[in-house]
Amino acid sequence: MGTTLEELRRLQTVELQLVTIRQNREGKLRRVELLKRQIKQIDDRLAAHHTAAREKQMRLDALQLDVSAREDSISKHRQALNKAKTNKEYGLILTAMNTEQADNAKIETSMLQMMEEIQAFKDEGVAIDAEKKKSLDDLAIAEKALAALDAETKARFDALKAERDGIAAHVSPDALTAFERAAQRHDGEALAAVTRPRPKNEEYMCSGCNMTLPLDLYNALRTKNDVVLCKTCGRILFAEIQASASTAGRRSR
Numbered sequence: 001m002g003t004t005l006e007e008l009r010r011l012q013t014v015e016l017q018l019v020t021i022r023q024n025r026e027g028k029l030r031r032v033e034l035l036k037r038q039i040k041q042i043d044d045r046l047a048a049h050h051t052a053a054r055e056k057q058m059r060l061d062a063l064q065l066d067v068s069a070r071e072d073s074i075s076k077h078r079q080a081l082n083k084a085k086t087n088k089e090y091g092l093i094l095t096a097m098n099t100e101q102a103d104n105a106k107i108e109t110s111m112l113q114m115m116e117e118i119q120a121f122k123d124e125g126v127a128i129d130a131e132k133k134k135s136l137d138d139l140a141i142a143e144k145a146l147a148a149l150d151a152e153t154k155a156r157f158d159a160l161k162a163e164r165d166g167i168a169a170h171v172s173p174d175a176l177t178a179f180e181r182a183a184q185r186h187d188g189e190a191l192a193a194v195t196r197p198r199p200k201n202e203e204y205m206c207s208g209c210n211m212t213l214p215l216d217l218y219n220a221l222r223t224k225n226d227v228v229l230c231k232t233c234g235r236i237l238f239a240e241i242q243a244s245a246s247t248a249g250r251r252s253r
């Protein structure tokens with residue numbers, strides 16, 4: 001195998017470790033962001049709930065004023081009843097009083113119903129508050145896990161990045177571009193070994209996407225130090241047999 005492919009394989013080893021750390025971090029970060037969105041939604045619900053509760057209470061207060069005003073009127077009518085001079089006058093006052101009393105009884109019934117609704121509403125508010133508290137607790141845990149991961153992996157991540165940059169400096173810009181493109185497309189897995197599924201057959205496959213490769217492409221790969229891409233998945237191909245020799249060589253260094 002040529003030097004470029006050797007360097008790319010070393011780059012691949014480092015890249016995959018970087019991707020693992022990055023994906024792990026992204027998972028934890030997504031959890032933090034999800035919880036923040038949830039808390040924002042709960043806050044919106046709480047705000048709407050408080051507004052609605054306030055409106056209900058205001059309606060109840062207005063009804064209470066209405067009832068009180070009518071009670072005043074009833075007591076005035078009661079006094080007037082004693083001073084009534086004719087039967088007709090007495091009858092008129094009595095009718096007005098009865099109407100007021102009937103109205104108040106009706107309003108008081110709906111006030112009772114409204115009070116029950118307000119109580120149910122308050123219970124609902126307590127439940128939303130509890131939901132928010134739980135989400136805040138979950139968020140604190142998730143943020144702590146993210147910070148712990150960062151503290152734990154920062155040094156390793158930086159070292160891997162430095163190593164990656166060191167190797168990349170020895171790779172030609174074209175090869176590096178091809179590598180980065182394939183790495184981005186396949187979660188860091190930029191390289192794929194060429195396999196020969198049936199030893200008796202002169203048939204070669206890309207181990208990345210399992211598609212058959214043209215024979216001349218395999219021959220080119222064996223004889224030249226070129227970066228050859230799988231036409232299907234875009235991974236950089238390397239020949240399996242030479243690859244294992246390269247691994248042994250690396251180990252002995």
Ligand SMILES: [Zn+2]
Pocket residue numbers: 192206207208209210211230231232233234235
């Ligand atoms: Zn492929």
